[in-house]
Amino acid sequence: MYSDLKQALLDLEKAGMLKRIHQEVDPYLEMAEIARQAFDCGGPALLFEKVKGSRFPAAANIFGTQERLDFLFRDTLESTQTAVLFKSNPVEFFKKPSPARLFNAATAGIRALPKKSGSIKDFEECSLADLPQVVCWPEDGGAFITLPQVATRPSESASILQTNVGMYRIQLSGNDYAAADPTKGTDAECGLHYQIKRDIARHHEKAIEEGRPLKVSIFIGGAPAHTIAAVMPMPENLSELVFAGMLAGRRFRYFIHDGYVISSDADFCILGEVAPDLKPEGPFGDHVGYYSGKHPFPYLKVKKVLCKKDAIYPFTVVGRPPKEDTLFGKFIHQITRPMVPASIPGVHAVHAVDAAGVHPLCLALGSERFRPYASRAEREPMELLKTANALLGFNQVSLSKYLMLAAKEDNPNLDVCDVPAFFEHILERIDFKRDLHFQTSTTIDTLDYTGTSLNHGSKLVIVAAGEKRRLLRNFEADLATLKLPEGFTAVKNVMNGVIAVEGAGDIQKLSNELDHWPFKENYPWVSIVTNLNEIQNIDDFLWVTFTRSDPAQDVHGLNEQVANKHWSIDAPMIVDARIKPRHQKILNVPPQVKTRAKEILKAAGIGGIT
Template sequence: MPYEDLREFIRDLEKNNELIKVKSKVSPILEITEIADRMMKMPNGGKALLFENVEGYEGIPVLINAFGSEKRMKMALGVKNFEDIGWKLYKIVKPEIPNTFLEKIKKLPELKKLNDALPVVVKDGKCKEVIKKGNDVNVFEFPVLKCWPKDGGRFITLPIVISKDPENGIRNIGMYRIQLIDKNKVTVHWQIHKGGSHHYWKAKKLGQKIPVAIVIGADPVITYCASAPLPEDVDEFLFAGIIREKGIKLVKCETVPLEVPADAEIVIEGYIDPSEPLHDEGPFGDHTGFYTPVDKYPLMHITCITHRKDPIYQTTIVGKPPMEDGWLGKATERIFLPMVQFNLPEIVDYNLPIAGCFHNFAFVSIKKRYPGHAFKVINALWGLGQLMFEKNIVVFDDWVNVQDINEVLWIWGNNVDPSRDVIIQKGVIDVLDHSTNYVGFGGKMGIDATTKWKEEGYLRDWPEVAKMDESVKKKVLPVWEEILKNMLEMI
């Protein structure tokens, strides 16, 4: 069964020994970051932390690292395998056409599941136990972290940011950092390539204000979906319902025409006026491990804050990998593999390494069928959704385990002649990448690390991988097992 809210998830984390409650007093200014950073870099991501005694914010605990391991991420999504979610999506995107009446009947359960996943608007929710408007609004009432010493202020780092397209009314839910500017003003980090930014520029063209809601601490599936790279105009609340196999309960906001998860911890309502000048945002210690400099972003005016009587503030930190966001990214990598294969069926697997910040490297294995196939895949990936941000794509033969970095480097080093196997392109780059001369635009490299064919200009005989005969492996197995037994006795 899916979690109904964040609190059910927390109780399950505690039950499964995945949560540590910290009773010592700590400050949200830098101190929680230092403790959380140490925990996130422990083997397997350490444990989730619930700080129960936050300096200056007694009664509002801070939850962090809740998604910071493979186990906790799978608990959050209610799956044993991330790919299972991807195959659910695949069946929706590529439904098989039934040929007989019996097959049509068999398809009805799938249609019912999709119908059950639709969000449902209810009259009231726990997120409205406390309602503050006008002069009572004060975003500093919550223990928002200052993460790194040179950050430009305090940032909400795990928000669910909701807006609607001002032309067609289609909802977008994204995860964009929020900097606190004043008690009733924040900046929204709507990067140029993101859905929220698209809404902003449409609203500016139409001369309209754009309503925004920021949700903190929802059912963990909803929080994940806010970070997922869904195609434009696909409703993330519907995606959450598909994962949960149960629709999200939404409630209407108090001051803006938007809907939010009914049982969320905190909801911040307001609007952005595109006629106003953009506001300074940053610096911010980002997921690249470097500070992103001050830049201009939209200013949001807060009109209302609602929350539970005893809210829990869920947050995260980003910085030098590995961090909690690494497992949000790995879940996305696995979930969307079937969809990548839907577009490029020759792909066997791919790996977006955590240390590469997900947009610096993509290692891809393919079933090679014709000369130049690797370059076809490279160019196709650069045109596929948010894979457009990949700066370096390396393509391997299907037998190479791209999840094994040692095997990747072994084959990369041995199979690649840079004068023949490398293409350099220009294209879209993640705006947080500081290496390029221009923000969001720069060089990209594609590398063919597959076995080369004569049709690709290779004039020699490609060597075989040196491998032992299976008969010899089988013959020496008893001796090897005896050696292992002796080693265990020596420990």
């Protein structure tokens, strides 16, 4: 049970899971690249003892391996899982009752209650400029806090159990944000970027309706469980502080100061009010693997910045998956696995595919029981459509762009985490005249730039149930028989039933050639890409296809028809996943920064960097 970040880092060091970087490091690009390379080679957590321009040490890659996550939460993970199972599915919980299980659930429940403790005297004052100004990517709009715990309440008099804590990136510098000016009595400012479908919006809306500024507390550091809690998809009106206490094995300590909630164990606390207007925020190199652009977002008028005497500044680096936040997702799924089936009857498993950027692609396993009397040949997706609508209204799954849904009855052993097998199952069974269901002109993830404008785009639900309709193939010899029209230069197999075609040619001309291809039914998925060299494996295919296509604009097929407003095609389905002018830039780092980072890691005795 860790009371703060320093205690956890010392424990990691004692276990040989943390290395110190003794030499001074530059927070502009260098620190982030060091952290990226350490993660990529499965390296240790890092403690930067000397950060250029800041008096505070910094830590990165804290959660960068499953081994470290298991170690950090070795004493509390089981009891937390037990409590989540009890909350989400009491019937399942009591199928295997035992004194130990009941004790674990009860203990976790007690730890879940926040505890009033500490005071403002436990902190010193500092400024935003004192924090390590970590800039992760060359075209970022400034320095960002990448592991913030952003806490709000619906009102100053609200119960602590009504506190929402989320991880919304905070821009520390750049753009039009003002620095504090004591001579003029003006406050410092920082950007507050929250995406759609975030619970802070409810509190912000209430404050606007009541004509008052929303008070926001930003915690940095503290017990590692507090950071995990900030990305936990808690049910609405159930505070993340409850989960923070359970996972930490120690009740969340807090006190109230001038209407602000302050985490007693945090290393830093930034207190501020949301301004009545908006200011440009970004760009920022995001977890999808591209920059998110500069757009108007809320920002804070900072009233106070607090720090502990021995504060350590934790940060993470996001980019094209996998990165450290990939481990966050897997760890949270490990805990919350029982919640989705309990919340949506008929759902057995859900997998937001990390390699595809998380929200762009979701695979789900449901049930098809509406017509148990139907023969196998007559079975079709019916209950699955109901389930798809429920999933697109559920928590963060609602941000899915492509949702692929299969029936467990067709293959009880189908695993949503086995992407090639899941694709094969769907493509063998899909009826392209019936099983493609679009939502056009709808809301999409804020970080997805494939749509028509920020937060606007489309979704595609792909469902399949019943007998196999086609045999999938995966042979190089088949591709030699496909005549590529002008503008298309190469084709390659990706996996069973899936090919990728390179070129800038006309899609209709490619469609015409595919229509004459004898193997068109055996390869029902065709992705058109800008450069085939980008696709060296299935993860590359997933990233390119689903982060560079908007269903309504970019999905095509043979013999396209619309009947009763339903769009249908003949196989194959063609997805235009080429780079387009509306897309954002891919994230890259200058070679000299990579070389410098490698040298620093080598000097610290961290090998295996490639």
